[in-house]
Amino acid sequence: MKINERRIIKSCQAGNLEQFGLLYEQYVKKIYNFTYYKTTSREVAEDLTSQTFFKALNGIGRFDDKGSFSAWLYTIARNTIIDHYRSQRPESNIEDAWDLYDDSDIENEIDVQSDLKKVKKYMTKLDPAQREIVMLRVWEDLSYKEIALITGKSEQNCRMIFSRTIAKIRQEALIALLIIIFLS
Amino acid sequence: MNKEIKNILADLYKLDRGLSQHEPELIKIIKELLASRPDSGFSQEFKDNLKTEIMKRAEEIKASNPQRAPILPLVARFSYGLIGAAVMLMIVVPAIYLSNNAPTSILNISQSLGFDSSPELKQLTQNAFGRLSGSQDQTTATIGADMMLARSQSGGGMGAVEVGFGGGGMSTIGMIAPDYYNYQFSYVGDDFTIDESEMDVFKRYTSDNVQTKLAQLVKSVNLGFINISSLSKAKIQNLYIVEDKEGGYAVALGLNDETASININYNQLYTVEPDSLPPSDIPSDEEIIKESNGLLARFGVNLQNYDQPTVDRSWKLYYDQQGRGEDIARYIPEIMEVIYPIIISGKTVYDEGGNPSGPRVSVNIRSGQANGAWGISSNNYQSSKYAVEQDPVKILAVALNGGYRRYYYDQSGGQTINVELGTPKLSLTAVYNYQGETYEQLLVPALVFPVVNNADQTEFYQQNIVVPLVKDLLDQNDDGVKVMPMPAIETLR
Numbered sequence: 001m002k003i004n005e006r007r008i009i010k011s012c013q014a015g016n017l018e019q020f021g022l023l024y025e026q027y028v029k030k031i032y033n034f035t036y037y038k039t040t041s042r043e044v045a046e047d048l049t050s051q052t053f054f055k056a057l058n059g060i061g062r063f064d065d066k067g068s069f070s071a072w073l074y075t076i077a078r079n080t081i082i083d084h085y086r087s088q089r090p091e092s093n094i095e096d097a098w099d100l101y102d103d104s105d106i107e108n109e110i111d112v113q114s115d116l117k118k119v120k121k122y123m124t125k126l127d128p129a130q131r132e133i134v135m136l137r138v139w140e141d142l143s144y145k146e147i148a149l150i151t152g153k154s155e156q157n158c159r160m161i162f163s164r165t166i167a168k169i170r171q172e173a174l175i176a177l178l179i180i181i182f183l184s
Numbered sequence: 185m186n187k188e189i190k191n192i193l194a195d196l197y198k199l200d201r202g203l204s205q206h207e208p209e210l211i212k213i214i215k216e217l218l219a220s221r222p223d224s225g226f227s228q229e230f231k232d233n234l235k236t237e238i239m240k241r242a243e244e245i246k247a248s249n250p251q252r253a254p255i256l257p258l259v260a261r262f263s264y265g266l267i268g269a270a271v272m273l274m275i276v277v278p279a280i281y282l283s284n285n286a287p288t289s290i291l292n293i294s295q296s297l298g299f300d301s302s303p304e305l306k307q308l309t310q311n312a313f314g315r316l317s318g319s320q321d322q323t324t325a326t327i328g329a330d331m332m333l334a335r336s337q338s339g340g341g342m343g344a345v346e347v348g349f350g351g352g353g354m355s356t357i358g359m360i361a362p363d364y365y366n367y368q369f370s371y372v373g374d375d376f377t378i379d380e381s382e383m384d385v386f387k388r389y390t391s392d393n394v395q396t397k398l399a400q401l402v403k404s405v406n407l408g409f410i411n412i413s414s415l416s417k418a419k420i421q422n423l424y425i426v427e428d429k430e431g432g433y434a435v436a437l438g439l440n441d442e443t444a445s446i447n448i449n450y451n452q453l454y455t456v457e458p459d460s461l462p463p464s465d466i467p468s469d470e471e472i473i474k475e476s477n478g479l480l481a482r483f484g485v486n487l488q489n490y491d492q493p494t495v496d497r498s499w500k501l502y503y504d505q506q507g508r509g510e511d512i513a514r515y516i517p518e519i520m521e522v523i524y525p526i527i528i529s530g531k532t533v534y535d536e537g538g539n540p541s542g543p544r545v546s547v548n549i550r551s552g553q554a555n556g557a558w559g560i561s562s563n564n565y566q567s568s569k570y571a572v573e574q575d576p577v578k579i580l581a582v583a584l585n586g587g588y589r590r591y592y593y594d595q596s597g598g599q600t601i602n603v604e605l606g607t608p609k610l611s612l613t614a615v616y617n618y619q620g621e622t623y624e625q626l627l628v629p630a631l632v633f634p635v636v637n638n639a640d641q642t643e644f645y646q647q648n649i650v651v652p653l654v655k656d657l658l659d660q661n662d663d664g665v666k667v668m669p670m671p672a673i674e675t676l677r
Contacts, residue, residue, distance in 0.1 A: 015246060057242060
């Protein structure tokens with residue numbers, strides 16, 4: 001944690017909540033992006049990002065300032081997303097939009113600027129834990145230490161999952177090539 | 185190659201150098217992953233609007249509740265008496281040492297304070313604890329009947345079929361009927377003999393020496409707001425001492441019965457609870473025990489009084505059971521417990537349910553920190569010889585009936601589970617000897633039969649069947665089950 005960030009948090013915890021705006025400025029885009037990657041809907045991402053920051057504002061007094069504020073905030077966002085899916089489809093075990101059965105849910109929402117085929121090529125083949133670590137490591141450029149804190153896994157385990165994910169993608173790409181060769 | 189890709193590759197190679205052979209492929213994959221990052225459409229308008237709302241809310245919170253009360257759930261768990269004692273000690277002890285009035289007497293007292301750390305064993309005469317059967321049977325049966333009556337009354341019309349499965353307070357509407365099992369015990373171990381006709385029964389004893397001397401120490405100080413010097417025959421029964429720092433510990437001492445518990449002193453709570461840990465993140469038993477031993481070592485608990493510690497994996501039973509049914513989230517507890525079975529004269533102590541008995545230490549596997557210990561006590565015992573049963577046939581008959589305290593009933597139509605018992609080990613088991621309105625715990629010699637055919641405990645929950653060897657106890661058990669009283673059930677029909 002940066003020194004000034006720690007000072008800002010201490011100040012918020014002392015009752016100077018106007019300082020929370022500085023934390024908001026620093027993290028709002030990251031949290032929004034993370035939420036968007038898991039929901040693929042701008043509207044939902046905006047709603048869940050709002051919820052995340054209100055929860056953080058209400059709970060900052062209980063934040064242990066020896067911990068990582070970034071990880072704490074991502075954890076709130078992550079839990080908010082899970083709650084969102086549970087409330088939408090309580091009978092299903094959905095952790096993010098990539099688990100949705102109907103692809104149209106994704107296609108309708110994803111911006112035309114993104115290459116949907118590329119996104120789907122990887123994301124729908126991975127399990128939720130793998131997807132999350134890819135998102136956080138590659139798209140959000142977070143360290144494994146931060147990813148470990150957010151996901152509740154050990155740092156080593158996160159490294160391992162990421163490594164296996166890449167290996168899986170590589171292997172499946174080769175299998176796809178073989179299938180093409182045999183079928184051609 | 186940009187820095188981002190280089191960093192990711194470096195991370196991958198740290199785990200597996202062999203991956204570098206496929207570097208061109210890996211670079212392609214990472215580039216594609218990076219390129220596939222969707223455009224989130226984050227807008228300045230959204231950012232500004234949300235900030236306005238958040239700052240408005242911040243102002244409201246500040247205006248309505250500028251001060252936040254500290255959260256001290258641990259302290260709240262203790263009685264005001266304990267807190268009072270802690271406050272008093274925090275005031276008194278520094279005051280004593282800073283005082284020039286009576287330093288010599290205080291030093292004399294403090295030098296003579298303290299328990300002897302080495303365990304003592306005092307041999308008493310034969311049958312010194314009285315007849316062990318005494319009124320225990322009748323009293324236990326009465327208590328059991330009351331409990332059963334209370335359960336059934338609160339359960340809202342529980343029929344006979346639920347008897348023995350608990351469930352007090354639950355509504356019968358929507359209840360899932362439990363599976364009924366009948367247990368058929370068989371012995372598959374080696375022949376065994378009991379060579380001695382008498383064996384030691386143990387009883388822990390305590391002294392009021394420290395309680396009295398500490399009270400003298402406290403009484404000698406004028407607290408200002410109250411004068412306690414007039415108390416006669418004063419004893420300090422409880423103490424609660426905290427390390428006033430983040431991550432410090434709090435120790436609760438029961439000086440009257442020489443017991444102690446330790447808890448981490450949470451000054452601040454980290455309230456966000458991420459999802460359950462995955463099984464792969466559970467540390468090994470060795471790691472958990474190492475942390476647990478560290479806590480006990482820090483507080484000078486002598487591990488030589490205990491058998492090899494083991495990690496309680498009973499949670500795994502429920503975890504596995506959860507996985508059998510529908511696709512529901514399974515929960516791995518973040519707190520693991522380490523058990524330190526008590527050893528007296530080389531014999532391990534078990535409870536009547538066949539579980540090792542002794543202090544437990546809890547370890548938070550997410551933080552890797554030992555966060556509490558309880559059941560710690562002094563280890564001074566009196567012993568007295570009692571006649572024991574030497575006939576293996578009689579002993580086996582009790583074991584094959586499910587043990588001394590049999591909690592299982594045969595139900596018609598239930599599935600029969602075969603439970604195989606292996607060669608027993610001579611151990612000790614805790615029994616309660618009732619004397620009128622009071623009772624005392626005694627540790628009596630017992631044979632502990634391991635259950636050998638149910639490693640995953642899926643259908644039979646006990647790891648061992650315990651048979652106490654003292655004749656007094658076995659003789660009163662001759663006519664069958666007494667703990668879970670049938671007469672009480674009959675009255676409800």
